[in-house]
Amino acid sequence: MSNSQDSAAVAARRMQIEAALADYPHVSNESLGGLIHWFRKEASALDVAMLASNEAIAESYNRFRADHIDRMTLQDVMKGLAFAAAVGLAVCFIIWWVV
Structure with a gap:
């Protein structure tokens, strides 16, 4: 797959996410799971910035x-406590050691 095909696929996926966000909070559980997965695993900083700057979906976003x-x-809290304990x-x- 070439870079232009990669970037076209990424842009198409971002458009799907924009459409789902436009309907938030009235999205199905499957769509909600897809949104969460995209934000946590797939989205680049540029993708998130492009969504954040889209005024049409700003409130839903x-x-x-x-x-x-x-x-x-809870996982975040536990990581913080583990770090503080360490x-x-x-x-x-x-x-x-010094004393």
Whole structure:
């Protein structure tokens, strides 16, 4: 597949996502799953920026992001706690080593 075919496929997929976002929150569970997957696994920074700058879907886009993408999950909290514990243990070890 050539670059022009790749970019055409990416643009077509982005258009599908725009259409689904335009209908948000009145989308099927399957469509919602596809939106979430696209944002988390497929979308490039440019794709997200192009959607974010589209005034026609701005309200739906912002609502979708707030509802599904930008929320802090339990996994995010656990990662933060694990990092804080690791830093705390490192600081304790350094203090113990020095004293």
